[in-house]
Amino acid sequence: MLEEPLALIIAVAVFVFGLVSRRIEQVALTAPMLFTGLGVLISPLLLNLSEHDVSAQGLKTIAEFTLILILFTDASQIERKHLVQFEILPIRLLAIGLPLTIIAGTWVAHTLLGISWLSAALLAVILTPTDAALAQSIFDHKEIDESLRHSVSVESGLNDGLALPVLLLVLALISACSMIEFDHWQWLGFFLQQVLLGTVVGIAVGRLGGYLVQTASESSLMSPVYQRLSSLSLAVLAYTVSEAIGGNGFISAFMAGLFLQSHRTIVIQRLKEFGAAEGQLLSLLMFFLFGLIYIPEALPLIDGYTVIYALLSLTIIRMIPVFISLIGSGLTLKKQSFLAWFGPRGIASILYLLLAVDELGFADKIDHYPQLFATTVLTIFMSIILHGLSTRLWGAMFAAKS
Numbered sequence: 475m476l477e478e479p480l481a482l483i484i485a486v487a488v489f490v491f492g493l494v495s496r497r498i499e500q501v502a503l504t505a506p507m508l509f510t511g512l513g514v515l516i517s518p519l520l521l522n523l524s525e526h527d528v529s530a531q532g533l534k535t536i537a538e539f540t541l542i543l544i545l546f547t548d549a550s551q552i553e554r555k556h557l558v559q560f561e562i563l564p565i566r567l568l569a570i571g572l573p574l575t576i577i578a579g580t581w582v583a584h585t586l587l588g589i590s591w592l593s594a595a596l597l598a599v600i601l602t603p604t605d606a607a608l609a610q611s612i613f614d615h616k617e618i619d620e621s622l623r624h625s626v627s628v629e630s631g632l633n634d635g636l637a638l639p640v641l642l643l644v645l646a647l648i649s650a651c652s653m654i655e656f657d658h659w660q661w662l663g664f665f666l667q668q669v670l671l672g673t674v675v676g677i678a679v680g681r682l683g684g685y686l687v688q689t690a691s692e693s694s695l696m697s698p699v700y701q702r703l704s705s706l707s708l709a710v711l712a713y714t715v716s717e718a719i720g721g722n723g724f725i726s727a728f729m730a731g732l733f734l735q736s737h738r739t740i741v742i743q744r745l746k747e748f749g750a751a752e753g754q755l756l757s758l759l760m761f762f763l764f765g766l767i768y769i770p771e772a773l774p775l776i777d778g779y780t781v782i783y784a785l786l787s788l789t790i791i792r793m794i795p796v797f798i799s800l801i802g803s804g805l806t807l808k809k810q811s812f813l814a815w816f817g818p819r820g821i822a823s824i825l826y827l828l829l830a831v832d833e834l835g836f837a838d839k840i841d842h843y844p845q846l847f848a849t850t851v852l853t854i855f856m857s858i859i860l861h862g863l864s865t866r867l868w869g870a871m872f873a874a875k876s
Contacts, residue, residue, distance in 0.1 A: 479523065484762060487512055488755065504862035505754070506608050506761045506820070510855065513765025519773065533763060537825035540756035542727045544607060544821070545631050546709035547753050549731030563625040564632070566799040567813065572633050574795030575602050575817075576640065582791055586783055587849070589842040592648050597846050599641045600827055601787050601853055603634035605820025607757055608861045612816070615869035622809060626816050634822035635672065635725035639665040641826055648841070671721025676729025679712040684734035706752070708734075760821050761858070768824070768851045775848035784853040788860065792817040812868060818861035819854045 491498070491508060498508070516523040579598030584591055606627050612618060642664075687704045690696035696704075709727050716726035793814035800810045827850050 480766075483512070483516060483523070484759060487762070488758060504608065504610070504858075504865070505758055506858050507862045509758045509762045510765035510769075510858050513762040513767075514769050515765075517766045517770045519770045533767070534825065534828040536756065536760055536763070537821055537828060540753070540760050541634065541724065541821050541825055542709050542713045543706065543756060544753045545634075545724060545728040546712070546731035547705060548606070548627060549631050549728045550705070550734050562803065563621060563800075563805075563813070564628040566803065567625060567629045567796065568632055568636060570799035571629075571795045572602060572636060574798060575792055576637070578791045578795055579787060582786055583783060583849075586786075587779055587842070587845055589845060592644060593841045593846060595644045596641075596648065596830060597849060598791075599637055599644055600823055600830065600846075600850055601819055602637045603819070603822035603826065604630045604817045605822055605857075606630035606816075606818070608818035608820045608858055612865050612868060615865075615872065617869060617873040618812070619809065619872070622812055625813060631728045632725065634826075635722045635728065636669065637826075638722055638724060639668045641829065645830060667720050668722040669725060671719055672716045672723065672725035673721075673729050675716040675719070675721050676712050676726035677733045679708055679715065679726070680730035680733030683708040683711070683730070757821065760824065764824060764851075764854070769855060772848045772851035775844045776852055777848075780845065780849045780852055783849050784856050787849075787853045788817070788819075788857055808871065812872075815864065815868075816861065819857040823850060823854055 487509065491505065495505070515521055576595070576598050579601060580591065580595045583589060583594035583597045587594070587597075589597070604626075612623060612626070615623075683704070687696065687701060691701055708730055712726040712730035713723035715721075717723040793811075796814035796817070797810055800813065803810070805813075827847070
C-alpha cells in the first residue's frame with residue numbers, strides 16, 4: 475500500500491520522535507501535529523519527496539482499523555464505576571450536546587456557505603465526532619478534575635458511533651431518497667438497531683473475551699505475546715460481528731473494551747501495553763497521510779468562507795451546544811469551558827468523509843463536494859494545531875489557584 479520511500483520516512487520519523495518524545499511534549503507539541511506537518515513537508519506543496527499512491531479505499535481501511543483499536547483500548551482503561559459516578563456529564567454531552575451541534579452546524583453551513591440543506595447536514599455530521607487523541611496529554615494533567623478528563627474520553631469514544639446512523643441517513647437522502655418517500659419510523663428503527671445491537675455485541679465480546687484471556691493467562695495456557703494480541707482480536711471481533719448482524723461496529727468496539735472489567739488485571743495491563751503502542755502508531759500513520767494527501771488537495775479549494783466555517787465549527791458551533799447541555803450541572807464556568815473547548819476533530823471525521831465518498835460511489839454525486847471537502851480538511855487541520863497547543867494552557871489554568 476505504501477511505497478518504499480514513504481515507509482522509510484515514517485519509520486525514521488517514529489523512531490526519532492520516540493527518542494525525544496518526552497521533551498517535545500513539554501513544549502506543547504503533539505505527535506499528531508508533528509506527523510501531519512511531516513506529511514505536508516514531503517508533499518508536493520513543499521519538498522515533493524514522494525509520489526503518493528494510496529487509494530481512498532486504502533485510507534478508509536487504515537482509518538477504520540485505527541479508530542476501532544483506539545476506541546477499544548481507550549474504553550478498556552475506563553473504570554466502569556466512574557460511568558455511574560460521573561454519568562451526568564457524558565450523558566448530557568451525548569444526548570443534548572451532540573444533536574444540537576449537528577443542528578447548529580447544518581444551519582451555519584447552509585447560511586454561510588450557501589450549500590443545500592443536505593450537503594450542509596452532511597458537513598455538520600462529518601465534523602461532529604470528537605477525537606481525544608489530539609489532546610491526549612490532558613489525561614496526564616492530574617490537576618484537571620478526573621470527571622472532566624473522563625467525560626472527554628467517554629464522549630469521544632461514543633459520539634462517532636452515535637453519529638454514524640445520522641451520517642447514513644443523510645447519505646441515503648442524497649442518494650435519491652426524497653423526504654416525502656422516506657419512512658422516518660424506519661430510520662428510527664435503524665438507529666435503535668445500530669445502537670442496541672452494537673451495545674449487546676460489544677458487552678458480550680468484552681465479558682466473554684476478557685474472561686477467557688484472564689482464565690487462560692492464570693492457567694499458564696497463554697503467553698504474554700498473545701495476551702497483548704488479544705486486544706486486536708477482540709476489537710476486530712466486536713466490530714465485525716456487530717456489523718454483520720446490523721449493529722454499529724464502532725459502538726461495539728468501545729463497549730467491548732469497556733466491559734472487559736477493570737478487575738481483570740492481566741487483560742487490562744496487556745491491553746494497555748499493546749494498544750498504547752499499536753494504536754498510537756496507526757494514529758500517526760493516519761495523520762501523516764492526512765498531511766501528505768488531503769491538505770495539498772484541499773488547499774486550492776479553501777476560501778474565506780471555508781476558513782470562517784472551520785473556526786466556527788471549532789468554537790461556537792461546538793461550544794454553545796455544550797454550554798446548553800451543561801445548564802444546571804453545577805460546574806464552574808472554567809470547567810464548562812474546558813468541556814466545550816475539547817471537541818477536537820480527527821480520525822473519525824477523516825473516516826466519515828471517506829465513507830461518504832465510498833457510499834455514494836463518487837465525489838461528483840455530492841452537491842458542493844469541493845467546499846465540503848476543503849472545509850472538512852481545514853477544520854481537522856486547525857483542530858490538530860489549536861487543540862494540541864492548548865493542552866498545556868489548560869493544565870496551567872487548572873493548576874493555578876482560583
